[in-house]
Amino acid sequence: MSIMEIFETMDYGPAPEASSLALAWIKEHQPFQLFINNQWTAPAKETYFESSNPATGKGITKVAAADKADVDKAVAAARKAFPSWSKTPGHVRARYLYAIARHIQKHARLLAVLESLDNGKTIRETRDIDIPLVARHFYYHAGWAQLMETELSGYQPVGVVGQIIPWNFPLLMLAWKIAPALAMGNTVVLKPARYTSLTALKFAEIMQEVGLPAGVVNIVTGEASKAGDALVNHPDIDKIAFTGSTDVGRSIRKATAGSGKKLSLELGGKSPFIVFDDADLDSVVEGVVDAIWFNQGQVCCAGSRLLVQENIAERLINKLRARMENLRIGDPLDKAMDIGAIVSPGQREEIQHLVDIGVKEGAQMWQPSTACPTEGSFFPPTLFTNVAPASTLAQVEIFGPVLVTLTFRTPAEAVEIANNTRYGLAASIWSDNINLALDIAPKVKAGSVWVNCTNQFDAACGFGGYRESGYGREGGKEGLYEYVKPAWLNVHHGRSSSAKAVAQAEEQQATANGSAAVHTDELEEFNTTDSHVGYGFPPIDRTPKLFIGGKQARPDSGYSLTITGAAGRVLGEVGEGNRKDIRNAVEAAHKASGWSATSAHNRAQILYYIAENLGARESEFARRIVDQTGRTYADALNEVQTSLSRLFSYAAWTDKFEGSVHLPPLRGAVLAMKEAIGVIGMACPDDYPLLGFISLVAPAIAMGNTVVAIPSPRAPFSATDCYQIFETSDVPAGVINIVTGERETLSKVLAEHHDVNSMWYFGTAEGSKAVELASTSNMKRTWVNYGRSRNWLDRIQGEGEEFLREATQVKNIWVPYGE
């Protein structure tokens, strides 16, 4: 097109970014090797795969394909580097992270072009969004490395971390994973996605430039079935961090179940973009462009479901179509392009396949008349109307530039449709009524909620999902906990090895509770003798029922289990709960979900009330513990008093475990709200029948969850004795439900249940594995002990923020200011 023609048509002229620098860099390095122990290392089998440019379909270069032997080598390098890196002072780690950020900025142009060539995304996005955010992540986490010692005292790095990232934001996902891992003192083996390895390899070169110690970061390129699989299953990896599809996330959960590997999963989404009739529709249109055509819609949190209030639907759709006619699709390196190429022909076909299904299912498709390049993997922006809420289009993640539209009439209906998905990653809410927007935000089940904006990201603001969008957060302080573990875990492994520490803690606790100190010799005695049995009750002549929906309920089976004391003396019977009882209990727990909306003050009052009522029956509860466990009376009394103190602690925490306000580079604020998870299933430990039960139930309900608890099967009476206490303490019906019975069977049912949002399990190693496996049904969060006991009497191990964090999830609500 001549300049005169451009002038006359007022059309955009070509504005290509030069690729010569990037191509020269590629040429100099090819074929690309693996980056292990700071060395470029040829793959053991000398195999390479081709990486191509999605905009042309032509090969760019060859990249090493790692297999198991290479992954072993990388993990060994990371393991070797761990002791010294984890002990490197925070300030020194901060200096490295700072240097990485500076070098990213120095190479920003090369990185932006490489990313565009390799992935097909527009240079406008890589230059203005991806790469600046990458640098920001390293700066931000340099700060956390500096502050770790004081701000995360009591925590240690997890160890060697395996990280697997997708192709949609290749370098950004690397930064989200590597920055917090290094800041917290871990070493890393990272596998980029097969389609997009190049910026990770340039990043490896930057590691050499900044002089990062060998083995701290290792990059193994390769295929999922070889490199990915070897990383997930490697026995010397302490944590896996994964971003990608929900199906692969599910298979990784299965593969790592019971291994003790920490796991964070950032998975798919089908995020709602909710438009109320008072919204500024021109802003909405630009918002939609950013929501679904940003990165060709290949964004896990893309606003792919447009929910419009019915009375403005037609007006908005017309405006949207007009805007779509003006979207420019083509060469990603052209600075004037809005939409680039889809990452691969396979992914393009998958989008086409889902679009065809949508048309067959009766939805109406519309695409603009603008020409779409025929060479390379391009897909035009696509709009669907007349979409049924249960149709494939409305339910399945398309991961392409395809928007589906649904309508609603009332705010309540909007929330219902928004939540009618198995995912829960993000949501946008558009309204000029801030009261309405902030009322809807907590009701939408999503980890990030953007008010009058969309697709905002920052290192300070945690990102991650609810439900089948995964668990764990990346960014913010909450993201750091994915890369640390409590320091006491390294010290105490199991009750027997920590008897002395247990004794000390008990003594301290007893002193704090004002009761007579428990002596070590008495403690040792309770493990071996039954001499104190008989101190308590005569055998129980009635069988406690289950506690469901605030009422005592007979078990469905009609059967009961005989409970014997420490010396084999029959103490009584409890109901044998089954699948149906669990179902009823979960239903009751759901019905009580209004508990989360009760004010924190009121929840605290109820916890104090429970403590008060328990205090009135202290000696009776202590004697019951003696009967069930054969421990000394003083020891049992200490357990009751510690339980009481624990209830006080969580009553105190209800209005103090608060969220925060983040300050990203934005005119506005981000409210990080800690929300209840929902229904938590919990299998209580045997070690301390009352304290174990209270230590789990109290934080969960303090944070607004409702619970279904399985008491210790060996000593269930301490929990069943609480029925009357709950009944007389104003605990609303359904907030606490108790099903006695066989722990492993009932735990599995709870872990499989689709309406249970999280499962806590404190039992055996095998039981922990079974719970992790069963949790994949709806990808619920799990918290298990892998058969290791903790000292429930100890305040650090038995109560506090670890429990509160497990009882909450963080939602970040972005609220920009200004007209």
Ligand code: NDP
């Ligand atoms: P995957 O989830 O398959 O891939 C993501 C990463 O995981 C890649 O590095 C991949 O390696 C690796 N991987 C795949 N399977 C395994 C495994 N069994 N063990 C270990 N690592 C594995 O995503 P796809 O690229 O196949 O995309 C498919 C769909 O996933 C998309 O259409 C989209 O719906 C969704 N998706 C969601 C993303 C998100 O951010 N939520 C990101 C990407 C995709 P390799 O590249 O070698 O296959």
